[in-house]
Amino acid sequence: MNKPGKRFPLSLAELDDRGSRSAHTDENRTRTPQTATRNAAGNHGQGSAARAPRESLAPAVTPAPEARRTNPVPETRRTSLVSETRRTSNMAAVAALPQERQSPMVSDAVRRAMVERVAQQGVRDQKVLAALEAVPRHLFIEPALASQAYIDASLPIGHHQTISQPYIVARMIEVMRDNANGGKLDRVLEIGTGCGYQAAVLSLVATEVYSIERIRPLHELAKTNLRPLRIANIRLQYGDGMLGLPQVAPFDGIILAAAGMEVPAQLLEQLSIGGRLVAPVGGRHQVLQLIERKSRFDWSTATLEDCHFVPLRPGTA
Secondary structure (H helix, E strand, O other): OOOEEEEOOOOHHHOOOOOOOOOOEEEOOOOOOOOOOOOOOOOOOOOOOOOOOOOOOOEEEOOOOOOOOOOOOOHHHHHHHHHHHHHHHHHHHHHOOOOOOOOHHHOHHHHHHHHHHHHHOOOOOHHHHHHHHHOOHHHHOOHHHHHHOOOOOOEEEEOOEEEOOHHHHHHHHHHHHOOOOOOOOOEEEEEOOOOOHHHHHHOOOOOEEEEEEOOHHHHHHHHHHHHHHOOOOEEEEEOOHHHOOOOOOOEEEEEEOOEEOOOOHHHHHOEEEEEEEEEEEEOOOEEEEEEEEEEOOEEEEEEEEEEOOOEOOOOOO
């Protein structure tokens, strides 16, 4: 990792406020086989002292001064190189994390076997699979559940919330990356940070990850879980996820980790042109829905498969 620079998250007031657009959706439903399983329920509450919602998570990467060049690298190419270097640094930071809970049930081999099962279920994106293998899922759950960390199931994390099953995490990210820009994700938004696991996986496939959690103890838990990894491109926010983050929109991708009866219009307006939003939608019967922004006033919608998530709720708790 590079030496620490200034710390995240940046104040939202420092970022450009970009205009939102009104939304309407087209229905074009295509069904594929269901492989997601029902979430577990639990209430292993973790208490944490309340803090200000915009505390830092990890130091920013401070690039070394550029060497003098005879033929300067074009700005677009330089940006691409910096983004790739940051993702490589994140991967190295995760790999170097001390495995203080290491046991035969949470070994690298067990994690690889989990990724192989996810691939057998239909996930083909190699970048997503590599990210899934790099992130130690057992560090994001209670030690008592560590032996179950790499089974393909959701697990309780307290406050009636769950960590999503590995397949559904990989599937949603894969769908989000399958965009018109060749999988490029400069800025993504996650609604429902939970324990921070999916944000860690996202950090390895996107340049910037913004994640909102409405339950303060879980927001604090995610910071605690992510801080040792020192991932520089995650910004955690405590707030109402249904409102999104218009201050830093547009986003190339948006993922919801909770199911509403419909996708909030505010989130649709925060998608970039060509951007993709993946969300569970429904009540007792839920489906995974893909919404892609085609133009300023045009969105397309497709239904992917059945799923089961905790409910999407407004406000904070």
